[in-house]
Amino acid sequence: MARxxxxxxxxxxxLALALVPPxxxxxxxxxxxxxxxxxxxxxxxxxxxxxxxGYGGMVSFGHAAYxxxxxxxxxxxxxxxxxxxxxxxxLAIVAxxxxxxxxxxxxxxxxxxxxxxxxxxxxxxxxxxxxxxETYGGDNGMRLARRSLFGPVDLTNPAVFYYVVxxxxxxxxxxxxxxxxxxxxxxxxxARSNEPRARAIGFSPFRYKLAAFTIAGSMGGLAGALLANQxxxxxxxxxxxxxxxxIMFMVILGGMGTLIGPVVGAIVLLLLEDVLSALTxxxxxxLGPILITVVLFARRGLHGLLAGARPRDG
Amino acid sequence: MNAALVLEQTLNGLQYGVxxxxxxxxxxxVFGIMNLVxxxxxxxxxxxxxLATAFAHWTGSFFLGAVLALPATLLVGVGVEVIALRTxxxxxxxxxVLATFGLILFFNELIAILWGRAAIYTSVPxxxxxxxxxxxxxxxxxxxxxxxxxxxxxxxxxxxLVTRTRLGMLIRAGASNRTMVGALGVNIRLxxxxxxxxxxxxxxxxxxxxxxxxxxxxxxxxxxxxxxFVVIVIGGIGxxxxxxVGAVVVGMVDTLGRAFLKPVLSTVVxxxxxxxxxxxxxxxxxxxxxxxxxxxxxxxxxxxRGRS
Numbered sequence: 001m002a003r004x005x006x007x008x009x010x011x012x013x014x015l016a017l018a019l020v021p022p023x024x025x026x027x028x029x030x031x032x033x034x035x036x037x038x039x040x041x042x043x044x045x046x047x048x049x050x051x052x053x054g055y056g057g058m059v060s061f062g063h064a065a066y067x068x069x070x071x072x073x074x075x076x077x078x079x080x081x082x083x084x085x086x087x088x089x090x091l092a093i094v095a096x097x098x099x100x101x102x103x104x105x106x107x108x109x110x111x112x113x114x115x116x117x118x119x120x121x122x123x124x125x126x127x128x129x130x131x132x133x134e135t136y137g138g139d140n141g142m143r144l145a146r147r148s149l150f151g152p153v154d155l156t157n158p159a160v161f162y163y164v165v166x167x168x169x170x171x172x173x174x175x176x177x178x179x180x181x182x183x184x185x186x187x188x189x190x191a192r193s194n195e196p197r198a199r200a201i202g203f204s205p206f207r208y209k210l211a212a213f214t215i216a217g218s219m220g221g222l223a224g225a226l227l228a229n230q231x232x233x234x235x236x237x238x239x240x241x242x243x244x245x246x247i248m249f250m251v252i253l254g255g256m257g258t259l260i261g262p263v264v265g266a267i268v269l270l271l272l273e274d275v276l277s278a279l280t281x282x283x284x285x286x287l288g289p290i291l292i293t294v295v296l297f298a299r300r301g302l303h304g305l306l307a308g309a310r311p312r313d314g
Numbered sequence: 315m316n317a318a319l320v321l322e323q324t325l326n327g328l329q330y331g332v333x334x335x336x337x338x339x340x341x342x343x344v345f346g347i348m349n350l351v352x353x354x355x356x357x358x359x360x361x362x363x364x365l366a367t368a369f370a371h372w373t374g375s376f377f378l379g380a381v382l383a384l385p386a387t388l389l390v391g392v393g394v395e396v397i398a399l400r401t402x403x404x405x406x407x408x409x410x411v412l413a414t415f416g417l418i419l420f421f422n423e424l425i426a427i428l429w430g431r432a433a434i435y436t437s438v439p440x441x442x443x444x445x446x447x448x449x450x451x452x453x454x455x456x457x458x459x460x461x462x463x464x465x466x467x468x469x470x471x472x473x474x475l476v477t478r479t480r481l482g483m484l485i486r487a488g489a490s491n492r493t494m495v496g497a498l499g500v501n502i503r504l505x506x507x508x509x510x511x512x513x514x515x516x517x518x519x520x521x522x523x524x525x526x527x528x529x530x531x532x533x534x535x536x537x538x539x540x541x542x543f544v545v546i547v548i549g550g551i552g553x554x555x556x557x558x559v560g561a562v563v564v565g566m567v568d569t570l571g572r573a574f575l576k577p578v579l580s581t582v583v584x585x586x587x588x589x590x591x592x593x594x595x596x597x598x599x600x601x602x603x604x605x606x607x608x609x610x611x612x613x614x615x616x617x618x619r620g621r622s
Contacts, residue, residue, distance in 0.1 A: 059408045106605055110612040113351055113407055117547045118608050121601040124540060128601075132594025241540065245415045252412055285423035291416030292398060295409050 006177050009260050014170050021159040033158045034230075035274060039267045040169045041226045046250035046262035047173060048219030053248070054257030055180050056212050057192030058108070061116045062123030063247050065103075066096040066217045068130060068239030070224020075234045076136060078145055085148030085155070092225035093218045099126070100217020104210045123239055130236030141235025148229055155229060165226055169263070172219055176259050179215065188212050253294055255303025264302050318452045323573040324566070325448070329458045331565025332465025336520035337542040338549070338557040339472055340513025346489040346552030346618055347509050348403045353414035354394065355517055355542070356535025357421035362387040362518025363530045364425055367436045376439035376526075383522050384515055391514020395507055403506070422532045433531035461523055468516070469558060476554060485509060489552060489618065541568070544604045550614030559615060564600050571596040 024032040052058040073092035131139040147155040155161040190198040191205035254265025276283035370379030445453035476482035496502040549556025576592030
């Protein structure tokens with residue numbers, strides 16, 4: 001997507017999202033602040049996956065692992081009385097980045113189905129690790145005693161927390177946009193469209209792909225730290241493989257390789273879940289076929305349908 | 315830790331490996347020929363288990379239930395192939411993963427609507443209810459022994475089918491060059507449906523066997539599915555031989571790890587530490603194994619020939 005268009009969409013979308021808390025207050029529906037904050041957190045996770053999935057062609061089926069690491073990076077210090085948000089969120093970013101570095105260093109050697117499966121395997125390992133952490137609740141997880149502390153910025157105020165998440169999301173999208181448009185991003189995209197050719201003109205795609213994988217992991221970890229604050233509890237289920245599948249679906253639903261698309265995908269999917277689950281307890285029986293239909297018939301996602309733009313960079 | 319216990323757990327590992335093989339064979343054949351990553355394979359396992367349980371209650375006989383459930387699961391598999399999966403063969407793996415993920419949601423919810431979310435139970439048929447003496451003083455449940463026998467028989471039948479029959483020849487040809495087989499006048503669509511149905515029936519067989527010893531509930535397919543993926547990735551995707559080796563290795567490592575990792579660890583570190591680390595490490599063991607195999611052999615132990 002052209003840089004100008006992306007800035008425009010970001011500006012308009014950001015403004016629209018910024019209007020949610022006052023509107024919800026006016027309509028006396030505080031629930032929507034909570035719902036939209038949740039959407040933005042998943043939007044961040046989906047956008048981070050899009051960096052490697054859409055731009056890098058790396059089909060990671062274990063992205064929920066970073067969500068889990070980020071959440072535990074908030075929960076474990078909080079359990080031991082460390083409530084400082086800078087420490088917790090910083091730890092989330094660093095720990096998930098390191099995990100992604102290790103996972104990526106092994107996974108990127110493989111390709112195709114093997115890549116899908118090995119990323120899934122690593123996420124499963126971390127999932128079982130979470131279950132085994134008896135001190136931190138085992139497979140029941142644990143409650144977060146209090147949200148992260150950021151001095152005067154009070155996250156227990158729903159609107160304040162909402163704007164913090166919004167600012168982080170917009171910042172990450174801006175940074176992500178610069179990354180994909182940079183020389184670094186060009187190499188990543190070149191490696192996706194033709195790796196031998198990228199190698200032939202003198203690049204070593206492995207290091208670039210690994211760096212992208214690590215950045216995506218860090219962003220995913222940050223989303224996890226936000227999610228733990230959002231739900232005020234954490235369980236190994238944050239890392240369940242169905243969660244990875246959901247994040248992947250958000251990317252595809254919105255349109256991969258667009259950064260904005262995954263945000264739309266996250267919002268639409270969570271809205272859909274909200275509406276369907278209000279109608280019937282068996283909402284997944286509707287969601288499943290919708291998912292299949294989107295994959296079969298709307299390959300470029302909502303972004304492709306709405307914008308009519310080519311999702312693949314030329 | 316005595317020899318009898320080790321023998322028993324080794325047999326359990328073999329039995330679990332056999333179950334994994336029944337699942338892996340279908341999955342790897344489907345991948346080999348149609349190049350399809352089918353996450354919904356676990357759903358067919360679940361469907362097999364539920365249908366067998368339902369038919370067994372209806373007819374009052376486990377064996378009659380099994381005989382009815384097998385073709386029924388095959389039909390479900392063929393239906394899924396014709397309606398949803400056929401168009402996915404030409405798509406990339408990402409689309410396949412997502413669409414079959416959608417199928418999983420659909421099937422789990424459908425089963426929950428029809429039978430509820432709680433686990434249902436079937437009993438071991440009386441004929442296989444007792445124990446065998448494997449060695450003097452080492453009893454082993456007849457039912458589990460029967461699973462091993464069935465699994466080995468299926469493996470031999472599959473081997474004969476793939477290497478000695480015309481259908482098997484077409485399957486092998488389809489795996490190495492689909493287009494060429496089609497050009498030679500073989501109805502490749504029919505072949506696809508047949509192979510998928512065969513895989514579905516094998517998954518159903520695994521499911522109906524699993525009924526009496528594991529819990530039958532929505533989502534049961536995914537627990538085993540991920541381990542089956544570990545099996546075929548370790549063995550090399552598309553290779554039946556790889557599926558056999560991978561299944562036995564994963565079955566053994568998982569079962570023996572769960573049984574003996576804790577006592578072995580406690581000889582090295584303190585008992586409380588082993589108590590904590592043992593179960594966690596045991597659940598992670600097969601994934602560690604898979605990561606290690608892929609690190610040294612990125613295409614698995616027996617890469618399928620004939621594809622680039």
